[in-house]
Amino acid sequence: MPTPRLNKLIFLVYMLMTAGVFIAALASPAVRAVAYAPLRDLLLPPPRPIVVSVLYSTEKAAWLEEAVARFQATQPQVDGRPIAIQLARSGSREIYLAVLDGSAKPDIISPASTLQIHILQDLSAGQFGTPVVNAADRQTCRQVLRSPLVLVAWEERAQVLWGDQRAGDLWLQLQTALTDPGGWQKYGRPEWGYIKFGHTNPLKSNSGFQTILLMTYSYFGKTSGLTSADILGDEDYQAWFTAFEGAISRFGESTGTYMQEIVAYGPSMYDMVAVYEATAIEYMDRAVGRYGALRVYYPPATSMSDHPFCILQADWVTPEKARAAQMFLDYLTTPELQQLALLEHGFRPVEPGVPLEQPGSPFNRYAANGLRVDLPPEVETPPGDVLNTLLDFWARNIQR
């Protein structure tokens, strides 16, 4: 065979193979990677990404956005198709309500607390026959960050109210101070007006919900075994609770934006508020630039936000979406991301290999502002019907 003809043949076979690869790549993204890159990008439509939508609660926004950017930078793929994470924010309660009424179809949900996962699990089982989440499945439903509820106050004012050594039950003391008509006058500071405390709307935001739960536990002097009869059958409690909540001028919509406003307006608007520890840490330095130092107080018993990330078991979560979602979940609990959550955003890691006390940790930096590593005991999460009783009581008697 003369050489030119052989060349032509080789060229032809090569061209056919190339074309074959390109055609195959149209059908299967996995083959795409084999195709000649400059031509591939020019000729073939880019492979459709696998979009994983995440509906999450606002207060972890800064960490999660950074996490997504880092995850995308690793160019993650499933079957040759890139993974695209799409974030949407919402209040913790709105997250499960949106899933229930069908107005949102996310692949992953992440409310502030497993509390909401339990509620969704129960309600969806009733509504659809099978639950859309399974809180017990550690593979698809995972706690990723932790942060307890704290009271954060402008230091100058907390000093006047409580001095250096505050002792006794925080909520009981606060209720007494708030409901005293004399306000700050009683403490020799009439120019500070009435004492102003706030928390978010418990119907919309998890931290508000935790706050009224902790107040209620404190009133009854216990940390477990709260019943609906406690809430509905005790008039003294109801009067105490209604007076406490009646002293609050405005309930915030979400913890993050509420804290932002507190630091933006300063002590004229709020003397103290109940928020997550991580949220308080996030604003420590900013507060100094605006109106002065903040101080953190821990209630006698706390409630933890554990930020579960759960892959939904729903028909819109296709097998490849589920695989992509699982990769993202695994990435969030890597030491790198856990370290980032602690150092930059003040969350307590779930990864035991990442210690709270280490160079650069906010738990060292803000120890003088009342931040501490050891936590008071956690209260028991009451069953769903008791939680609903408390929310209903709030909605009927307090909401305005």
Add this chain to the structure above:
Amino acid sequence: MLSRISRLLIVVLLLISALPACGYWPGTSKTVTITVVYGSEKKEWLEPLVAAYNAARRKTPDGAVIEVVATPMGSIEAAEAIVAGTLQPTVWSPASSLYIPVANAAWRSQHADDLVVGDPPKLVLSPVVIAIWKPMAEVLGWPDKPLGWADIAALATSPEGWGAYGYPEWGTFKLGHTHPDYSNSGLIAVIAEAYAGAGKQRGLTLQDLQSPEVRSFMLDVESSIIHYGISTGFFAERMFELGPSYLSAAVLYENLVVAQESKRLAGQSAQLPVVAIYPKEGTFWSDHPYAILNAPWVTAEQRAAAEDLLGYLLDRPQQLRALELGFRPADTDIPLGAPLDAQHGVDPTQPQTVLEIPPATVIAGVQALWREVKKPVDVIALLDVSGSMSGERIAAARTSLLEFINLLDDRDGLEIILFSDDLVTLTPLSPLGEKRQEVLRKVSGVVEGGNTRLYDAVYTAYQDMRERGNPAHIRAMIVLSDGEDTASEVQLPELLRTISNLSEGGTAPKIFTIAFGEDADREVLRKIAEATGGKQYDSDPKNLRQIYAEIATFF
């Protein structure tokens, strides 16, 4: 052959790939326009930013180029127009969140949902303060002694005025705030008065408003008001332009004090220094919420464009610019520093406390009470009925005057003078309540003809006001003229000498002049208005109603 095809192919491919880079791709030329109605006191910040934003031709996620049309407007005036549907903006950014619940309540009477849903983000912040000339503040004990609404009220109602403090040459204490039915700071001022009258800092109720103490307290404070006004920004301008004899103090926003002091320190204003008093009982924040309206006229595309504009306004460079102009940035990453300092008359560690925002029903109750206790007005309307007013002009003048009369209370005094060859007093200065129908009927029958005796008319009206006007009332004259003076006996210099009363301060009679149409003698009308601390307006038959309505906000 093959090579020619492949060459062609390469060229075609290159061309196609180059198209998107050049921006020639179908769909990119689409434009989405959004309208923003905002409180006038952030105009200096917002207007240049909107121009820069438009120049940048930013796009929505769907690729439409965003165009923003932003208009300043009194916060409460805007709320009412939006609820009525006569104003249909994409975004409403009033001076404060105070009035949002009231607007929502009104909106809900015709719609299933709120007009403003949830808690809108805030653009910039500024506390409501009492702006006062520094020497006067010092006499009151500033900065060591905390001062409040009650101190201002006591001073305002003292017959000796500044004399009680050893400064009789400063005359009476003259207070100013804007009209609470149009402007946010005016509404805040009267709510603060109600709180001070009730001796409360929170929990103001409708019952409180019925108590004699609250009523008489508000009545007393309002008696020291020189006049009201349509917008806070405009009010600040007058105070800083006309000085301490015109106005001792006014309810303004902190940023307006900073802006004036920056001007003064830069040598652009020769006034005395001015300082901010943060009332010790508490105050309110002007927080400039950015509300994308939940209204049927706002499309999903406009919503996306409005979100993009919001992001731009909250970006660090724009927030830093706000600080330069004297606002407290909403972005908490930006520390409070210069010009928020003593050198600029303000104290960033203040205010120490706020008054609680009352519910919508109580806010409406305060507005109603204010209408009962507000200072009455004595007004003389002068109407040019010379021959040149024929046709559309005289018709517009009649209708506008009729509408203006309807804005006045029964307690207000009204006189109307028609001038052409003769001066005709259509009705003499007396309370409107007893003659309203008669006056309306007479105005409807006004016709034109003859010369223009402008100077004589103003001269006569001024004499009438001096003789028959009540000095405890707001006294004003409104002159509408469409031509030059052609037949007066009084000459201009003599007239100006007679009406010049700026030395008497803000309580002297004011003349507002309307130059109607192209031929009006704008220059003369401006001189007449300015001699009294009034204002001159340019007008035509189309906007005359609006101008009368704006003048009415002074009362």
